[in-house]
Amino acid sequence: MASPSTFLTEAMRQQAIGQESPPVCLEVEKGAIIKFAQAIGDGNPLFNDEAAARKTSYGGLIAPPTFLRSLGQIRPDLPFDIPLHRVLDGGSDWEYFQPVRPCDRITAVARITDLRERSGRLGLMLISTIVTTYRNQFDEVVATQTNTTIRY
Template identity: 35%
Template sequence: MLKDLIGKASIKVKNTVERGAVKKFAEAIGDMHPIYIDEETGKRSRYQVNIAPPTYPRVFDYGHIDGLKLPNKGLIHGEEAYHYERPLLVGEDVYCYTKITDYYEKNGAHGEMGFLVLENNGEDRNGRTIFTSKSVVIITEAVRRLLKL
């Protein structure tokens, strides 16, 4: 039961905001701005280094929550919300973990659907929050049947 997993979190994983990965990501979203990729622009900016795009945390590894097995297919991404204390800096280490904050079911056009709310977190080496993000993932009835939820 997904409901039983509410409150469960993964163990923090150390990630690095890698220059090459940021460049690849910026290219993939069509935002090759020098603040993301040009070292000189980064140095001259108020951050004194390049920064990463706001949706870059998609790239990070947040670790694994015991008991949570979601398929690669059949999920619908309903909502996404980021909150930043400051932009992510290229080259810095970010300690990431994920937590299940809610799960509920609703009747919709496609039968009874499950709504899983995940909160992703990224902290600096001193444990200070850099960003949090909330994702709402919709699990369709077909997938719920498959997973025997």
């Protein structure tokens, strides 16, 4: 199927910006943190060893910086159908405010903050900027992730 040369109108763009995902929740289990650290090949005791982590200023095991990707890359639905069905992750910009710890209950909401189209090597691409806000059970923002999602 040939891609169209242009797709996005300003009205569609304005309709998409501000779209939010339903909240996504994760109960953070210690075993899941350790499995995640093992999967990325990171043996840091802070993420793997409760006894060693207790002796640090964190006072116990914490999650590695990108652990919150365990909630998935949340992508709010676009309020229209698009002819582009393949998805690539373009990159992420994380800001961290609080460590994520075992037994935290994290709630994430993702919001589209920008949408643009571009023609490139992959043909027509629709590029969304999505800001995901992660809060813990104390309603503290633990992190935000600004992600670039490419549909082509």
